[in-house]
Amino acid sequence: MNINANYDNLEQSYLFSTIAKKVNEYINNNPEKKVIRLGIGDVTLPLCKTVIDAMHRAVDEMGIQSTFRGYGPEQGYDFLREAVRGYYRKHNVDLELDEIFISDGAKSDLGNILDLFAKDNVVLVPDPVYPVYVDTNIMAGREVKFIDANGENEFLPGVNNIDKNIKADIIYICSPNNPTGAVYNKEQLKEWVDYALAQKAVILFDSAYECFISDEKLPRTIYEIEGAKDCAIEFCSLSKTAGFTGTRCGYTIVPKNLGKLNKMWVRRQTTKFNGVPYIVQRGAEAVFSEEGQKEIGENIAYYKENAKLISETLKDCGIWHVGGKHSPYIWLKCPNDMKSWEFFDYLLNNAQVVGTPGAGFGKNGEGYFRLTSFGSKENTKEAMERFKRLFK
Ligand code: PLP
Numbered sequence: 001m002n003i004n005a006n007y008d009n010l011e012q013s014y015l016f017s018t019i020a021k022k023v024n025e026y027i028n029n030n031p032e033k034k035v036i037r038l039g040i041g042d043v044t045l046p047l048c049k050t051v052i053d054a055m056h057r058a059v060d061e062m063g064i065q066s067t068f069r070g071y072g073p074e075q076g077y078d079f080l081r082e083a084v085r086g087y088y089r090k091h092n093v094d095l096e097l098d099e100i101f102i103s104d105g106a107k108s109d110l111g112n113i114l115d116l117f118a119k120d121n122v123v124l125v126p127d128p129v130y131p132v133y134v135d136t137n138i139m140a141g142r143e144v145k146f147i148d149a150n151g152e153n154e155f156l157p158g159v160n161n162i163d164k165n166i167k168a169d170i171i172y173i174c175s176p177n178n179p180t181g182a183v184y185n186k187e188q189l190k191e192w193v194d195y196a197l198a199q200k201a202v203i204l205f206d207s208a209y210e211c212f213i214s215d216e217k218l219p220r221t222i223y224e225i226e227g228a229k230d231c232a233i234e235f236c237s238l239s240k241t242a243g244f245t246g247t248r249c250g251y252t253i254v255p256k257n258l259g260k261l262n263k264m265w266v267r268r269q270t271t272k273f274n275g276v277p278y279i280v281q282r283g284a285e286a287v288f289s290e291e292g293q294k295e296i297g298e299n300i301a302y303y304k305e306n307a308k309l310i311s312e313t314l315k316d317c318g319i320w321h322v323g324g325k326h327s328p329y330i331w332l333k334c335p336n337d338m339k340s341w342e343f344f345d346y347l348l349n350n351a352q353v354v355g356t357p358g359a360g361f362g363k364n365g366e367g368y369f370r371l372t373s374f375g376s377k378e379n380t381k382e383a384m385e386r387f388k389r390l391f392k
Pocket of ligand 1: 174208250
């Protein structure tokens with residue numbers, strides 16, 4: 001047999017292992033110091049009560065002959081697809097039930113969707129960005145082209161930032177963005193939709209953080225933009241919305257206007273996927289209930305308070321940043337022109353605060369740093385006091 005040699009083209013990522021190593025070393029040498037982690041990319045609040053109750057009921061059903069369920073539909077149970085459809089309706093987006101596919105999270109489907117595309121497509125990925133987009137394409141042997149996100153475009157690259165020699169076929173957009181927290185407005189997204197339509201390209205729109213958007217004018221889904229159903233596939237997740245990072249559930253929208261792609265995705269899923277567990281789907285359904293929405297809203301508000309505090313503190317300290325308003329991420333320019341890792345060490349040694357070096361998300365991340373709001377309120381407050389002492 002021959003192995004898939006494309007794997008040799010993947011860049012090794014030492015980002016999180018290097019962080020862990022440096023932090024452990026520091027703690028071993030300074031056991032009396034309290035280290036605060038503001039680099040966490042995972043939620044910390046537990047699942048809300050309505051979700052837990054729904055999953056308990058579903059567990060009980062599984063133990064009774066008359067309500068037991070075996071294999072479910074690969075595309076997800078109708079009760080959950082209906083709930084997702086209702087959620088989109090709130091944003092004035094009408095979807096057909098068979099355009100909605102329940103997934104075990106956005107990451108899997110972001111990788112799996114590439115089964116539908118030919119190898120010679122030109123892929124356009126913003127830099128810096130969530131590394132999964134690049135790596136999944138490299139594994140498939142596709143060449144990736146980058147579009148620069150930087151301070152000048154406030155980390156929201158537009159169509160006019162595309163290199164003139166590039167004709168993109170597959171375009172990744174992540175809004176609100178990981179790692180930068182920057183969010184596209186409707187006009188900016190419209191430009192991307194128009195570009196994709198003109199190029200006959202597909203947009204893979206990652207809306208994993210849409211629930212953090214609180215400004216009614218900002219798009220929560222790309223389908224709020226006219227023409228998007230003709231060119232975009234959307235990936236969403238309950239991971240950050242409802243604390244499902246360990247429970248695993250998301251949804252992918254493949255509009256029928258995309259021609260064969262909807263049918264191809266059905267074929268792909270029915271061949272390679274056997275659906276999300278019934279118990280999890282009942283929990284996910286509860287997220288969309290009135291009570292569920294209220295409860296997850298409280299958790300999101302908790303994280304957003306932390307983000308606001310971080311953003312206000314940075315402003316107070318005169319540190320340039322984006323994000324934090326409609327996102328759990330805050331992306332800051334390292335003070336005094338420090339490099340990302342230099343700032344990481346400086347912050348760890350002088351404030352005992354851990355964040356994520358921007359350089360780990362792409363070349364344009366050098367000189368930047370990511371903080372997250374997923375920590376506790378107490379720790380975030382204390383970390384910000386330390387920031388003030390250092391930088392104000
Ligand atoms: N998309 C982005 C931009 C993310 O940051 C993450 C997780 O951190 C995911 C997708 C993965 O989401 P899921 O947990 O649903 O696989």
